[in-house]
Amino acid sequence: MTIDEQGSESESIGYDLHVNGQTYPVEATLDRNLLGVLRTEIGLTGTKEGCDDCECGACMVLLDGQPVNSCSYLAAQAQGRQITTIEGLGNADQLHPLQECLLAHGGVQCGFCTPGMIISAHALLERNSSPSRDEVGIGLSGNLCRCTGYAKIIDAVLDSASNGSVEPTP
Amino acid sequence: MTERPNPLLIANTIDEALDAVSRGSTPIAGGTDLVVGARQGNKRLPASLVAIDRVEELQSIGLDSDGSLSIGSGVTHATLMSSTVVVTNYTALADAAALIGSPATRNVGTIGGNVMNGSPAMDTGAPLAVFDAMIQLSTVAGNRQITTSELWVAPGQTSAEPDELCTAIIIAPQPDRSGSAYVRLEYRRSMEIAVVGAAAVVTLGLDGTIAGCRIALTAVAPTIVLVDGLESLIGQAIGEATLATVADLASSQAAPISDLRASEQYRSHSVGVMAKRAVLAAARRATGESISVPVNRSIGVGSDGQRQWEAGAS
Numbered sequence: 001m002t003i004d005e006q007g008s009e010s011e012s013i014g015y016d017l018h019v020n021g022q023t024y025p026v027e028a029t030l031d032r033n034l035l036g037v038l039r040t041e042i043g044l045t046g047t048k049e050g051c052d053d054c055e056c057g058a059c060m061v062l063l064d065g066q067p068v069n070s071c072s073y074l075a076a077q078a079q080g081r082q083i084t085t086i087e088g089l090g091n092a093d094q095l096h097p098l099q100e101c102l103l104a105h106g107g108v109q110c111g112f113c114t115p116g117m118i119i120s121a122h123a124l125l126e127r128n129s130s131p132s133r134d135e136v137g138i139g140l141s142g143n144l145c146r147c148t149g150y151a152k153i154i155d156a157v158l159d160s161a162s163n164g165s166v167e168p169t170p
Numbered sequence: 171m172t173e174r175p176n177p178l179l180i181a182n183t184i185d186e187a188l189d190a191v192s193r194g195s196t197p198i199a200g201g202t203d204l205v206v207g208a209r210q211g212n213k214r215l216p217a218s219l220v221a222i223d224r225v226e227e228l229q230s231i232g233l234d235s236d237g238s239l240s241i242g243s244g245v246t247h248a249t250l251m252s253s254t255v256v257v258t259n260y261t262a263l264a265d266a267a268a269l270i271g272s273p274a275t276r277n278v279g280t281i282g283g284n285v286m287n288g289s290p291a292m293d294t295g296a297p298l299a300v301f302d303a304m305i306q307l308s309t310v311a312g313n314r315q316i317t318t319s320e321l322w323v324a325p326g327q328t329s330a331e332p333d334e335l336c337t338a339i340i341i342a343p344q345p346d347r348s349g350s351a352y353v354r355l356e357y358r359r360s361m362e363i364a365v366v367g368a369a370a371v372v373t374l375g376l377d378g379t380i381a382g383c384r385i386a387l388t389a390v391a392p393t394i395v396l397v398d399g400l401e402s403l404i405g406q407a408i409g410e411a412t413l414a415t416v417a418d419l420a421s422s423q424a425a426p427i428s429d430l431r432a433s434e435q436y437r438s439h440s441v442g443v444m445a446k447r448a449v450l451a452a453a454r455r456a457t458g459e460s461i462s463v464p465v466n467r468s469i470g471v472g473s474d475g476q477r478q479w480e481a482g483a484s
Contacts, residue, residue, distance in 0.1 A: 010217075011177070013177050013178065030177040030178055030215065030217075030219065031208065031215045033205070033209070052209065053206065053209065053210065054202065054206045054271075054275070054361070055361050057272065057274070060274060063278075066274075066277040066278070067273055067274040067277065068274050068277065068278055069274050069275070071209070072201060072202060072205045072206045072209065073200075073201055073205065073278070074178075074198070074201055074205055074219075076177075076178045077178070077180075077198065077201065077221050077223070079180070080180070080224075120273065120274070123273070124273075138273070139273060141272050141273065141359060141360035141361075142271065142272025142273055142274045142275065142360060142361060143272075
């Protein structure tokens with residue numbers, strides 16, 4: 001039980017979350033966001049906290065296949081839905097094709113935005129398997145990157161979609 | 171000791187949702203306003219919520235028997251911007267939905283949430299105002315419908331009663347030879363809030379002159395406002411003089427604030443420019459010309475394309 005700023009009691013509620021094909025029982029207060037529960041209760045830290053204000057997209061996860069800013073989504077509201085985090089798409093032993101392409105194109109520098117970028121790109125490619133450059137731009141428009149200037153990330157997504165015919169941006 | 175209300179009920183039907191709202195629960199759909207506001211400390215998260223995002227009855231777009239468009243309050247911006255009937259007949263609403271937030275915001279954010287949040291900077295507000303949309307508010311006892319100007323009373327404040335849930339937005343059919351558009355001034359293309367914006371619906375007569383025109387303005391007053399005095403445009407051809415009148419009327423009726431996004435003077439001036447562009451795009455759509463959604467992207471506000479396009483009208 002926690003005491004919030006105005007002194008009233010908020011009780012924990014219990015529910016299950018389905019993350020990357022596994023079920024996790026959660027006990028948390030209603031105000032906990034999905035990002036925090038994923039990272040601190042479940043221990044999946046691939047999803048990042050950037051702005052915590054629904055601006056940067058570092059916290060992007062898939063909810064029933066659709067990208068959602070997990071910093072601004074109540075964890076309890078995600079019960080009964082399928083949540084996919086970056087850990088559910090690829091790992092160090094078996095990289096997701098988008099991860100391979102980002103490495104090949106130099107689309108990763110500090111790497112903080114990368115999980116969110118991959119989640120948004122994955123959602124885009126699921127509904128549009130051969131997007132134009134503009135469509136990739138729109139698909140990634142909720143994700144900020146302060147290192148790469150985006151061109152190499154977009155190259156990587158186009159490459160992943162087309163299987164290797166994209167000329168790298170110099 | 172009184173019983174604690176359920177902190178979160180996940181409703182599956184309208185009746186379940188209305189029952190929870192009647193007991194004091196606050197409805198939540200995508201949470202893009204409610205949760206963000208609570209995390210920023212603007213407003214505490216209510217102690218009891220009812221999630222309405224799984225109520226399928228609220229998620230459809232359909233035509234009523236009289237030809238009116240009925241949009242469930244749970245329809246997301248992503249659905250609105252790609253709905254054929256909205257894009258074809260109520261294009262300004264699609265223009266607006268396509269500009270909201272990012273794909274993630276549009277996937278979970280709903281038109282009902284946008285309407286009931288009552289922000290004067292909301293993108294779907296000006297299109298709904300020019301279409302004379304009726305907002306359906308429901309309780310366990312029944313429904314009532316009110317206009318947008320009756321609903322929005324102050325920034326972030328509506329006239330809805332605490333036990334009322336917005337269940338639908340209803341828009342009457344538009345006259346033949348009508349077109350509409352929503353244009354906004356923005357500093358970036360994503361996760362943006364309108365600096366100012368304008369929606370217009372224009373109906374052309376058989377001779378191509380203006381037979382009807384409604385304009386509403388975004389982010390220049392405590393609520394979305396409709397522009398008065400547009401009767402003087404009836405019978406006029408679309409051209410430089412008409413558009414100058416539109417800009418003057420819009421700018422002179424704006425009563426904006428200065429904040430970190432723009433000064434009062436800049437907002438007053440630029441809302442006239444937006445109104446002019448919205449009227450021009452609406453008039454072109456009224457002739458049957460296809461301008462893809464959203465106008466902000468297909469024309470490119472401030473670009474060479476925009477200037478050539480405006481030059482073509484005069």
